[in-house]
Amino acid sequence: MHAGPIADSIVRIEGLTKRFGAITAVDSVDLEIRRGELFALLGGSGCGKTTLLRMLAGFEVPDGGRIVIDGQDMTGVPPHLRPVNMMFQSYALFPHMDVAANVGYGLRREGVRAPEIATRVAEALEQVKLADHAARRPAQLSGGQRQRVALARALVKRPKLLLLDEPLAALDRKLREGTRFELVRLQEQLGLTFVMVTHDQEEAMSMATRLAVMNTGRVAQVGTPHEIYERPASRFVADFIGIANILEADGGWLALRPEKITLAADRPDAANTVAGKILDIAYEGDRSLYRIVTEGKGTMVVSTTNIDRMQPASFARGQEVWLGWSADAGHRVSE
Numbered sequence: 235m236h237a238g239p240i241a242d243s244i245v246r247i248e249g250l251t252k253r254f255g256a257i258t259a260v261d262s263v264d265l266e267i268r269r270g271e272l273f274a275l276l277g278g279s280g281c282g283k284t285t286l287l288r289m290l291a292g293f294e295v296p297d298g299g300r301i302v303i304d305g306q307d308m309t310g311v312p313p314h315l316r317p318v319n320m321m322f323q324s325y326a327l328f329p330h331m332d333v334a335a336n337v338g339y340g341l342r343r344e345g346v347r348a349p350e351i352a353t354r355v356a357e358a359l360e361q362v363k364l365a366d367h368a369a370r371r372p373a374q375l376s377g378g379q380r381q382r383v384a385l386a387r388a389l390v391k392r393p394k395l396l397l398l399d400e401p402l403a404a405l406d407r408k409l410r411e412g413t414r415f416e417l418v419r420l421q422e423q424l425g426l427t428f429v430m431v432t433h434d435q436e437e438a439m440s441m442a443t444r445l446a447v448m449n450t451g452r453v454a455q456v457g458t459p460h461e462i463y464e465r466p467a468s469r470f471v472a473d474f475i476g477i478a479n480i481l482e483a484d485g486g487w488l489a490l491r492p493e494k495i496t497l498a499a500d501r502p503d504a505a506n507t508v509a510g511k512i513l514d515i516a517y518e519g520d521r522s523l524y525r526i527v528t529e530g531k532g533t534m535v536v537s538t539t540n541i542d543r544m545q546p547a548s549f550a551r552g553q554e555v556w557l558g559w560s561a562d563a564g565h566r567v568s569e
Contacts, residue, residue, distance in 0.1 A: 243266040243268055244270075244303065244304050244394065245265070245266065245303055245429070246265075246301075247299070247302075248299050248301075249262050250264075250265075250286070250298070250301065252294060252297055253297050259280075259451055260289070261282070261452050262298070263451075263453055265453060265456065268443075268444070271443035271444060272417075272421045272428045273427070273429050273443065273446070274429075274437075274444075274445040274446070275445070275446055275448060276435060276442075276446065277447060277449060278449075281449055282450070282451040282452075284431055286431075287397050287399060289301065290318060290397055290429065291316070291318055291397055292312055293313060293320075303317060303394065304394050317394035317395060318394070318395045319340075319388040319389075319393040320397040321384050321398045322384070326384070328372075329372050329373060331371070332368065333367050333370050333371075333375075333383050334355050337355045337358055337359060337386045337387045337390050338390065339387065340387065340391055341355075354390050354392075355368075355386075356368075357390075358386040358387075358389045358390040359386050361386065361423075362382040362383075362385050362389070363382070364379065367379065381402075385401075389424070389426075397429050400431060400432055401430060402434075403432075403434075414441050417441065430442070435474065435475055439463065443458070444456060444458050445457070445458075445459065447470075447475065454470055454474075455468070464565065465565050467568065469569060471567070472489035472565075472567050476491065477491070477492050477523075477535055477537075478491060479492065481531055481564065486568065487566065487569070488564040489564060489565050489566075489567045490534075492523065492536050492537035493537045493539075494560075494564070495558070495559045495563070497538055497549065497555055497557060498556045499553075499556070502558035503558070504558030505560050506558065506560075506561070507556055507558045508528045508530065509529050509557075510528035510529065510556075510557060511526065511527050512526055512553050512555060513526060514551065515549070515550075517540075519540070521538060521539050523535060524536045524537070526557065534557060536557060
């Protein structure tokens with residue numbers, strides 16, 4: 235999915251395949267991840283993203299292909315000998331241990347001496363802003379704080395690659411939004427490579443340097459959030475990321491985002507126009523979504539920004555309207 239090798243890649247995945255019986259969970263995936271980036275594996279249930287992450291960690295053995303991390307072939311290398319650590323969705327904290335003991339657990343198991351453990355635990359807790367919570371038990375912490383303890387436990391081993399499995403899934407929506415920025419800021423400060431699995435497109439788009447959209451075990455597209463949204467490679471990617479109107483065009487399909495369309499009572503001065511009738515309106519606070527039955531283009535979705543706080547909706551259900559968009563508003567996609 236990319237043109238040639240990436241100059242400073244820390245992970246190189248070549249022809250990676252994993253089968254579970256008759257099911258091919260990961261199907262000949264080629265992928266490179268750059269040093270110091272926050273890379274997201276994005277896709278729905280069963281797309282292969284978590285299996286791919288577990289193979290990076292060493293918890294699953296590939297049926298084909300190979301993984302190279304920082305120049306070292308990981309074939310046959312067990313999890314504890316890889317320069318990788320994983321933060322699980324459940325956090326898996328020990329309830330009977332305080333925060334410091336939870337963070338230092340992996341180092342104790344490796345036989346690291348107590349003075350060094352104390353130093354590294356203090357450093358990791360400082361990084362996640364929990365230095366004053368070292369003596370607390372997990373039950374005394376909020377969901378966001380427990381997540382940061384799990385992150386500190388992963389960071390304390392100083393991995394070259396940190397793997398995060400749905401890291402924000404256990405948090406409520408408001409806390410999830412705030413924690414996104416915390417994670418991105420921490421990743422930038424540390425200069426560490428994060429690889430994150432998520433099914434939440436908004437999460438991936440707002441956090442990732444680059445992302446891979448996965449579908450049925452394969453990588454559908456790799457790119458920056460802007461590239462994936464504005465220039466989707468296929469109908470699948472266009473449909474999966476945000477909302478897209480898929481229109482027939484000469485020699486293919488055109489993906490047209492709802493915000494690229496002008497909604498008007500009179501025919502607008504635009505390269506492309508179509509008449510229609512409003513079927514449904516969804517008020518979403520910052521924007522309103524209109525589903526419109528058009529003449530010859532099927533049902534289309536248009537979004538408008540709700541700028542004026544006091545202004546009620548300009549359009550009503552059942553109203554006849556016009557849609558217009560510029561010649562370059564859409565993006566041609568493959569099947």
